[in-house]
Amino acid sequence: MSDLTRLTAAELAEKIHAGEVSAAETTQAHLDRIAAVDDDVHAFLHVDAEGALEAARAVDAGIAAGTAPASPLAGVPLALKDVLTTRGVPTTCGSKTLEGWLPPYDATVTRRLRDAGVPILGKTNMDEFAMGSSTENSAYGPTRNPWDLDRIPGGSGGGSSASLAAYEAPLAIGTDTGGSIRQPAAVTATVGVKPTYGGVSRYGLVAFSSSLDQAGPCGRTVLDAALLHEVIAGHDPMDATSIDAPVPAVVDAAREGARGDLSGVRVGVVRELSGEGYQGGVLRSFEAAVAQLKELGAEVVEVSCPNFTYALPAYYLIAPSECSSNLARFDAMRYGLRVADDGNHSAEEVMSLTREEGFGAEVKRRVMLGTYALSSGYYDAYYGSAQKVRTLITRDFTAAFEQVDVLVSPTTPVTPFKLGEKVDDPLAMYLNDICSIPANLAGNAAMSVPSGLSDEDGLPVGLQIMAPALADDRLYRVGAAYETARGPVLDKLGELEAAK
């Protein structure tokens, strides 16, 4: 493995901007790594070597000419989740229905990355339309967890997190509707952040559930995530739900946190996010993390968010309802898959048959759930009630944040399970997101940071930190302090690999 692929994004940026290494060789090193390991890991659906190298060479030319880098991450390559549109580069959302589609436009996140001089290595694998917790719902086969290739890398953004853990990319973008950034981060021992809803533009993010979807940064360190956060965040007039407010100073917060002092910071442990159903090793890792936060000077109290208990059922009404409408556009008329267009089938039949063939089982399940929940006569009982629960959960957060600065919990109740283990049990699969969903429903910010390995199976565990909306900087301060104190987790994977 090239040394360049072992460096953090912050370290790479420093070397590239100092002229010690070129962006092109950095990008090439990661492309080489992808070529070496991705047959096993399958983090990428599409590798855009030419596009990435071209962007890298442009950064190098700028540096040679003595112009200031376009951003603190200029020249540092990145893996982009395949749910964000890339002009002229395939964007499938892990679905057969978009196989071969070349978007005519860039997502705002994509454009900001390009403007920042970040070479995009390729598009990462995901559960179809971001529905799932294991990437097993990808139409193109699952991604494997670099910690154990027989295990899931989390989902839906398993490709992004696995690309980081496998050192195929130093940075990645994920999207998080119910935990699709944080749960993959937890099970691969990487860092993933779901920013405040509206903090990062959704323009060009192919919608699963519009009121919950949020793109965010993924990295191997809290500082790297912060650097990426500042590149992609900020108001976008193309997204009506984008917040017109300054981006929280997350890089400064990460640097401050890394000094290891959390005195005066009040941390709340959410009583409802532990107990039955949680793996012993996960709970022990979480308790150790809480103890570590205390050692750093944080004041730790237990808080209760009683309505979090209803988060999962509320989520599984709201998200499918919105998805049933958002996915209606995949009808073969304008782009994507078209079947049975043989002159013998009506337009209606072509639409129906295309959707039958183009969507996988989980997508169909959710479209049907949502269609039912929105139906006349059921709306109030299902969608309407779920929205009320959502309000109650937001109130729980508001009340909790009157007492504490951040809330903590395990990111997921269990360590990564085996591929195939839960594919036939959707409810068991859905439970993976039980800790992460409340932050999506309320729209506030949350992060998963590695909290070590479970003592019973040696697999990664994540600590979830949650902050109020627009206070994303608190995540980075607390996350960086904890990360510094706890020490690197992912390095253990390198040691494991080297020992093989």
Add this chain to the structure above:
Amino acid sequence: MTTTAELMDYAEVVERYDPVLGLEVHVELSTDTKMFCGCPNSFGGDPNTHVCPVCLGLPGALPVVNGTAVESAIRIGLALNCDIAEWCRFARKNYFYPDMPKNFQTSQYDEPIAFDGHLDVVLDDGEVVRVDIERAHMEEDTGKSLHVGGATGRIHGAEHSLLDYNRAGVPLIEIVTKPITGMGERAPEVARAYVTALRDLLRAMDVSDVRMDQGSLRCDANVSLMAKGANEFGTRTETKNVNSLRSVERAVRYEMTRHAAILADGGSIKQETRHFQEADGTTAAGRTKETAEDYRYFPEPDLVPIAPTCEWVEQLRATIPELPWQRRKRIQEDWDLTDEELRDLVNTGAIDLVAATVDAGATQADARSWWVQYLNQQATSRETELADLTITPAQVARVIELVGSGELTNKLARQVVDGVLDGDGDPDQVIEKRGLKVVSDDSALLAAVDEALAAQPDVADKIRGGKVQAAGAIVGAVMKATKGQADAARVRELILERVGAA
């Protein structure tokens, strides 16, 4: 598959039944850009040239509300005497159709921006009817389908279909009336008068082209009948494809006679969509569905709520121009017109033109006379609208001025107007080009008078003998000789002078 429907004689219909109407009018706003994206909002264009990721509903694209469209919606609501919502949202109306890019229409459902208003409508005989407005809400238009092959031009039975998304995302305001009851035999007329009043209002507000022929104003007419004395409304039908004001009246009338025949025969009305057929004035059933459409409305999560402040609403209220009927009333008083004179003005669509001509210096009587009579005839013979004639109010005022100063006779003036309409330039240019000035040079006229008197000595004698009215024949001859360019009154004076009768 058209079958001739049984119809009941209209007089009998209104004797036995009370009609109930509900009118849904869709208005395309004439904003520069579409409802949720920056694409140009203009009629026509090569297919699929006014499109972008947003209005094509491409994966990942998001809508952003057009602020001008919201302004127009509020202004329309205010002009219709509606309450304006302090807080409202868009909603998704979900159904699959190829010309709808997202397979949902972004519309408003239970939170319209304007509600509970009314419009006072003036019927042909001057009676005023108040039509209550249920709501006015914002939504986006769909694309257009062209179904090729097949007999009906509809998707059913077509060989293939072409889709043009230029219209997709064009801002629409849907204005829905409350049930219009108690109109009896005048129901069809009320329907037409309502749509006419709405058209005039929207035109005066400059928010829409309101061209029914181009679809920028579309009316769906809901009609039901209830037996005299009944308390409950009957089953309604909704007639679409009503593309002119006259068709509104015809469609309502036709449905009334059709419903009545079915009801009188003991049958029941099927709740369905019907299509108006311009050619024979009938309606035909649309494709019926076995189950009622469930649109699964829910609040549009990609857009934030709209909460117009009181200040903003009041600012917009101040921009609403004098409404057409208020203006008509004022003009009738200012110009001292009889009801009949006013109606002529309204029916010919001449009010604005006359007012502009008056503003350009003409008297209202002259201006009215020109627009309502000669120019109206010209519009008819040239098969165009009065307003579309290629003459401006200022040019008409100039012609009137020249007649007043004696430089043109009425006959010459009409020739000048013809010249302007034919594209020969403004009145003075036409006079120059066609040599239409009144011949006022007495010496030239005297020669013509002498010639005419010499040619008809018997008439000259009659005049000399005191039969002054006989001069008309000589006047006619002189006018003929001068090709009508002489001032007839002056000719007459000269004739009398010449024969010594003066």
